[in-house]
Amino acid sequence: xxxxxxxxxxxxxxxxxxxxxxxxxxxxxxxxxxxxxxxxxxxxxxxxxxxxxxxxxxxxxxxxxxxxxxxxxxxxxxxxxxxxxxxxxxxxxxxxxxxxxxxxxxxxxxxxxxxxxxxxxxxxxxxxxxxxxxxxxxxxxxxxxxxxxxxxxxxxxxxxxxxxxxxxxxxxxxxxxxxxxxxxxxxxxxxxxxxxxxxxxxxxxxxxxxxxxxxxxxxxxxxxxxxxxxxxxxxxxxxxxxxxxxxxxxxxxxxxxxxxxxxxxxxxxxxxxxxxxxxxxxxxxxxxxxxxxxxxxxxxxxxxxxxxxxxxxxxxxx
Amino acid sequence: xxxxxxxxxxxxxxxxxxxxxxxxxxxxxxxxxxxxxxxxxxxxxxxxxxxxxxxxxxxxxxxxxxxxxxxxxxxxxxxxxxxxxxxxxxxxxxxxxxxxxxxxxxxxxxxxxxxxxxxxxxxxxxxxxxxxxxxxxxxxxxxxxxxxxxxxxxxxxxxxxxxxxxxxxxxxxxxxxxxxxxxxxxxxxxxxxxxxxxxxxxxxxxxxxxxxxxxxxxxxxxxxxxxxxxxxxxxxxxxxxxxxxxxxxxxxxxxxxxxxxxxxxxxxxxxxxxxxxxxxxxxxxxxxxxxxxxxxxxxxxxxxxxxxxxxxxxxxxx
Numbered sequence: 001x002x003x004x005x006x007x008x009x010x011x012x013x014x015x016x017x018x019x020x021x022x023x024x025x026x027x028x029x030x031x032x033x034x035x036x037x038x039x040x041x042x043x044x045x046x047x048x049x050x051x052x053x054x055x056x057x058x059x060x061x062x063x064x065x066x067x068x069x070x071x072x073x074x075x076x077x078x079x080x081x082x083x084x085x086x087x088x089x090x091x092x093x094x095x096x097x098x099x100x101x102x103x104x105x106x107x108x109x110x111x112x113x114x115x116x117x118x119x120x121x122x123x124x125x126x127x128x129x130x131x132x133x134x135x136x137x138x139x140x141x142x143x144x145x146x147x148x149x150x151x152x153x154x155x156x157x158x159x160x161x162x163x164x165x166x167x168x169x170x171x172x173x174x175x176x177x178x179x180x181x182x183x184x185x186x187x188x189x190x191x192x193x194x195x196x197x198x199x200x201x202x203x204x205x206x207x208x209x210x211x212x213x214x215x216x217x218x219x220x221x222x223x224x225x226x227x228x229x230x231x232x233x234x235x236x237x238x239x240x241x242x243x244x245x246x247x248x249x250x251x252x253x254x255x256x257x258x259x260x261x262x263x264x265x266x267x268x269x270x271x272x273x274x275x276x277x278x279x280x281x282x283x284x285x286x287x288x289x290x291x292x293x294x295x296x297x298x299x300x301x302x303x304x305x306x307x308x309x310x311x312x313x314x315x316x317x318x
Numbered sequence: 319x320x321x322x323x324x325x326x327x328x329x330x331x332x333x334x335x336x337x338x339x340x341x342x343x344x345x346x347x348x349x350x351x352x353x354x355x356x357x358x359x360x361x362x363x364x365x366x367x368x369x370x371x372x373x374x375x376x377x378x379x380x381x382x383x384x385x386x387x388x389x390x391x392x393x394x395x396x397x398x399x400x401x402x403x404x405x406x407x408x409x410x411x412x413x414x415x416x417x418x419x420x421x422x423x424x425x426x427x428x429x430x431x432x433x434x435x436x437x438x439x440x441x442x443x444x445x446x447x448x449x450x451x452x453x454x455x456x457x458x459x460x461x462x463x464x465x466x467x468x469x470x471x472x473x474x475x476x477x478x479x480x481x482x483x484x485x486x487x488x489x490x491x492x493x494x495x496x497x498x499x500x501x502x503x504x505x506x507x508x509x510x511x512x513x514x515x516x517x518x519x520x521x522x523x524x525x526x527x528x529x530x531x532x533x534x535x536x537x538x539x540x541x542x543x544x545x546x547x548x549x550x551x552x553x554x555x556x557x558x559x560x561x562x563x564x565x566x567x568x569x570x571x572x573x574x575x576x577x578x579x580x581x582x583x584x585x586x587x588x589x590x591x592x593x594x595x596x597x598x599x600x601x602x603x604x605x606x607x608x609x610x611x612x613x614x615x616x617x618x619x620x621x622x623x624x625x626x627x628x629x630x631x632x633x634x635x636x
Contacts, residue, residue, distance in 0.1 A: 069621035131454065155626050159628075192588035193547050220623045221623050221626075222581035225544040227545060228546055229548070260540065263539060267541055267544055271513075294399070301538060308506070309475055309477075
């Protein structure tokens with residue numbers, strides 16, 4: 001959700017399952033099932049969905065139909081639709097598909113950046129400038145919202161600890177290079193709640209609160225919801241999560257990469273924070289996912305346990 | 319750990335696996351394996367272990383050797399050993415076994431209390447008074463530390479929401495009836511972080527901070543570590559957890575009853591809070607558990623993912 005848009009809920013959950021989730025699953029979900037699932041996620045009240053990634057189909061065949069997903073999802077009334085673009089070429093394709101919101105990842109660990117996208121920080125910032133120039137050539141009303149995601153912001157499996165000052169500097173550089181906002185991403189599941197609050201405040205001090213509102217957390221070491229709580233307590237207002245926790249780097253049993261949308265919704269709603277999500281409809285969307293990806297393990301505790309007796313969510317359940 | 323004792327760590331983890339964990343597993347761990355496991359848990363630095371429950375063996379055959387566990391564990395230098403006693407008869411047996419610390423559960427939901435122990439609040443408070451009288455008849459130095467655990471303090475599967483004022487009143491009554499301290503227990507996995515902080519402060523306002531230092535959380539809806547974070551943030555200093563999350567009311571997959579000791583240690587240590595626990599030795603204890611309970615699913619993310627590269631725990635790892 002662009003910061004310029006009015007926030008409709010206390011916390012906006014950005015559902016990343018159709019991108020971050022599906023790209024990590026070896027099975028390929030059919031285009032028809034994807035559309036059905038995305039529609040169901042939107043119908044459950046999730047305000048934003050990341051529907052795919054503009055990477056070459058030979059790298060991620062699971063996301064080869066991203067352009068069609070953009071077209072489908074942007075027809076859904078009131079839904080914020082976002083896509084990942086790894087570089088200027090990806091942004092060009094996203095633009096052709098009519099995407100209205102894009103994010104580009106910049107790994108705070110340069111070692112990870114080189115390994116992941118074979119580009120240095122300087123090269124990635126050049127991509128950001130090229131994308132900005134591409135957008136600025138468009139009429140103002142046609143320019144997509146463009147976010148920079150600071151990957152490995154809380155540590156890196158290759159470099160280990162990542163200096164916080166480097167993350168702050170990269171946030172400034174992303175904004176200078178033309179991003180409309182930045183987000184923090186715990187790509188590796190290294191983050192702890194204290195660090196989430198501290199790093200958020202450091203970035204805010206450098207770039208302003210309005211330029212950092214979102215966080216992407218992983219559950220690699222089971223800390224996902226504790227970190228989400230810290231994010232909400234410090235004042236971030238957008239949290240990424242994935243239905244059934246699909247995606248990321250799964251370990252067995254009970255492990256999952258992304259934090260689980262269903263459990264995050266329960267966390268927020270139980271604290272009186274409106275998410276706009278309807279639980280019953282969320283479980284309907286989960287059923288569609290389960291049917292479309294047979295054999296893929298689905299995580300999450302709340303779907304199995306059910307809502308507590310007498311529970312009153314913050315969001316009115318229609 | 320009795321509040322009177324000096325706190326050795328920032329947060330004291332009370333390991334409840336040998337009681338709350340084993341009582342929920344149908345397999346019976348051998349007495350030899352239990353001793354081995356308890357010794358390994360203590361060697362890993364866990365400052366307190368709940369080693370069993372003085373209930374009739376016909377009800378919980380898994381815990382029939384609790385007296386022997388007390389005798390074994392209390393020989394371990396520096397370890398705080400605690401047991402559950404459901405009533406005065408149990409306390410009498412615990413006393414005979416030489417137990418130095420006991421806790422009695424009182425369910426804030428009277429419906430649950432009747433279902434669980436077939437006693438009303440009034441009857442349970444009479445048990446507490448009888449136990450207090452039993453202890454007061456002993457020389458002061460021989461009196462065990464006696465805690466009252468407020469079960470279903472955050473809600474009940476039978477009654478639904480439990481009025482917070484009732485929990486506060488029961489905390490006062492437990493202390494008046496002779497408990498040395500009270501603890502809060504989210505028996506049903508209903509709690510949310512805001513409620514954890516609010517209810518803790520309410521009980522503190524009524525009975526004083528020194529009389530409530532501990533909390534027992536379940537992970538039924540995946541909120542365990544987020545609630546533990548809230549508990550630590552508000553200022554509670556003892557948190558119960560279970561190795562590998564065994565116990566409670568498991569749902570599949572990824573669900574567990576108790577919060578996972580391994581992941582809780584990572585949460586606290588990563589925030590700079592000393593727990594006294596050594597990670598490598600904790601994983602040794604987990605191996606013993608795995609070997610002693612073949613076929614029982616072990617939960618926890620940190621054991622599978624490992625510690626982050628470059629991670630520096632708060633507790634010096636010897």
